[in-house]
Amino acid sequence: MKKYNISVEATLEVIGGKWKPVILCHLIHGKKRTGELKRLIPNITQKMLTQQLRELEHDGIINRIVYNQVPPKVEYELSEYGDTLSEILSSLCLWGEKHIIKKYGDTKDYLEDSVLNH
Amino acid sequence: MKKYNISVEATLEVIGGKWKPVILCHLIHGKKRTGELKRLIPNITQKMLTQQLRELEHDGIINRIVYNQVPPKVEYELSEYGDTLSEILSSLCLWGEKHIIKKYGDTKDYLEDSVLNH
DNA sequence: TCCTTTAGGTACTTTTTGGTGCCTACAGCA
DNA sequence: TGCTGTAGGCACCAAAAAGTACCTAAAGGA
Numbered sequence A, B: 001m002k003k004y005n006i007s008v009e010a011t012l013e014v015i016g017g018k019w020k021p022v023i024l025c026h027l028i029h030g031k032k033r034t035g036e037l038k039r040l041i042p043n044i045t046q047k048m049l050t051q052q053l054r055e056l057e058h059d060g061i062i063n064r065i066v067y068n069q070v071p072p073k074v075e076y077e078l079s080e081y082g083d084t085l086s087e088i089l090s091s092l093c094l095w096g097e098k099h100i101i102k103k104y105g106d107t108k109d110y111l112e113d114s115v116l117n118h
Numbered sequence C: 001t002c003c004t005t006t007a008g009g010t011a012c013t014t015t016t017t018g019g020t021g022c023c024t025a026c027a028g029c030a
Numbered sequence D: 001t002g003c004t005g006t007a008g009g010c011a012c013c014a015a016a017a018a019g020t021a022c023c024t025a026a027a028g029g030a
Helices: A008-015 A020-027 A034-040 A046-058 A086-104 B008-015 B020-027 B034-040 B046-058 B086-104
Strands: A062-067 A073-078 B062-067 B073-078
Touching (some): A008 A020, A008 B020, A020 A073, A020 A086, A034 A046, A034 A073, A046 A062, A086 B086, B008 B020, B020 B034, B020 B046, B020 B073, B034 B046, B034 B073, B046 B062
Antiparallel strands (some): A062 A073, B062 B073
């Protein structure tokens, strides 16, 4: 029975770390296959990706959808509970864009183009 | 010149990590002296506290106010730019509270009482 | 004189986190 | 038969983050 000093610690336990917010920001735009996520997050390793996905699944934030076929097909999506985070995640993305603009004047040279950034 | 794959990475560079969100969540309620922060965040070490405060100051998120007196007195507050994060920070705290309730049924036994949690 | 108070610097160690390389399963196809 | 594609497990190693212990300054008071 852990005691938190401030409630944000509980949030960080679930979505803290280097990769989880990135993964979740991709998932707010719809479900993704493992390989898609790997392409969207070029610097993540297979190990880190599956490790973080397992933890998010364990905390009820995402659903893992397994299709019984060969070669395997697995999709990940925000769960209903994970949806309660989507506003926060969007705000985090938006703030990041504004921060890049403030720091560099423009996002063009600093932000990979993709449907996610508009 | 670093390139981000997704804008949330820029946000995490500024407010990511174990301690920064906690520190900032305390500062949204007004400026605090170093020692106050240490008391509010009992598990943080002196080193981590000042290190994180330096970085937040460097990124323009907080102001460091030094009173020229002995023994020293230093206060920290959200800067104007840091204020653009306060809505996000509040949402993170709120989500954490709801998460604790979902997980444990109640916050009473799991969350330290303080002005911050209501 | 020396202790107290407050903020913070620094060298070193431990813990946590992340990365690499290699392994498996198995249907379909040449 | 043997190659391809997809998801992911596992042992081991490297790097980054955090913790520990100890040090400083300087005014005021006992």
